Amino acid sequence: MKDKILKELKQIEENYNVKILYACESGSRAWEFPSKNSDYDVRFIYVHTIDWYLSIDHKRDVIELPINDLLDINGWELTKALRLFRKSNPPLLEWLNSGIVYYQNFSAVDKMKEISNIVYKPTAALHHYLNMAKGNYREYLQGDEVKIKKYFYVLRPILACKWIEKYNTIAPLEFPNLLEKIVPEGELKNEIRILLKRKISGDELDLERRIDLINEFIESEIEHLSEFVKSLNVQQEDPTEELDELFRAVLTEVWKNPIYLAEKR
Template identity: 40%
Template sequence: MKELILKRLKEIETEYDVTVLFASETGSRAWGFPSPDSDYDVRFIYMHPQDWYLAIDEKRDSIEYLNGDLDLVGWDIRKSLQLLRKSNAAMFERLQSPIIYLEQTEFREKLNQLAPAYFSPKAGLHHYLSMAFSYFKTCEASEMVKLKSYFYLLRTALASFWIIEKNSVPPLLFQDLLPLVEDRNTQEKIAMLLSMKSQQDETYLHPKEPELENYLKTILDYCECKAPEIKAHKGETEPINQLFRETLFEIK
């Protein structure tokens, strides 16, 4: 699959006259709990030639390619850096991905060095906590629950808990969030479900897990209670402006 992904990225570069600066896997494959039939969710940052950025009209700043189980979505470098300044959670997840398909090494290194200065705990918590409550409602309402829904709920709830407890960017890998779970029974239940998910397809419906749901509701209520204490943060614009200019003039 990696060869196909690289082929498609090269085709995108030719078709749109862009340079792909960075491409990584996101979604369940990057989070560490894929199903056998999980899609490949590839996200990339690209750059146009210099003159593209000198026009007065707004232009399309994203590229999408969807075909079967291959889902590629790219953001222009300017859009990507604007979103980083806003502490966009997706940007932090893409940079943490353990599965890298393509990269301009110096660009990625500079972006990784800058990124922590733009993380806003308040924005991150709002992102993950709102998603977690939405997933919880989906799970709570069903007697047979999609196993992937339980893991989406687990990941977003624990990411919220991480921000409350550590006031930092939550790790992308699900396994790195699990030390937050101190209850042994819950640990064993999650381990069992992880093993099951690696063997079942995306449509698998699992019998309701009331104890797991109760545990996660306790986590969500705690995070919601602590949310007003979490502070907002906004990084300076000039460092990412500098990265934008350097990349634009250095990478052809």
């Protein structure tokens, strides 16, 4: 599958006259709870030619391929990614920390990781994950019978919040890692492990009776985390200057290197 993904990425470079800097997995495969029929959620960051940026008109800053049964591929242009990075955008941070990297070229992502400590805003991540947990819990897990697989889409953001509360660092993507580090040994952890094993083995995990123990944990943590996030007031420096320098350096690296100049000649 990686060869197919790389072929698609190469075709994107040719079709759009861009250079891809980084591509990774961002979905359930990166979270380590894929089903047997899970598709591949490929996300990438790309840069246009220098001339593209020297324009008075705003242009589309995303590339999205039609989704098929196997592949979901889309990407963000570099300045869009850096603006979101400045806001500590959690989905982008997950891309940068994905354990499944399909492609990386040039220094952009390494440079972003080097300054992530001055960009990362725990409050932004907490609000994102908490709102995700609340929304999914409200929509999928309220009745006597629930869509059982949706427990993962509530538990994962809750455990990510608790990781941030405990360690004050970017939460890992991998659900098993969050589970082992955050949830103490006991009945709750065993119930979650059983669900995880069923999902990975290919069980449908459709409508089933709700699991009261997990629901009680979710409700308790949503209440606790809602109060915790209100208590935070973190002031951070504006990283715009560093990100501007990063962008200019990458643009020069990609398009003014000897290989590119030889191609133009």
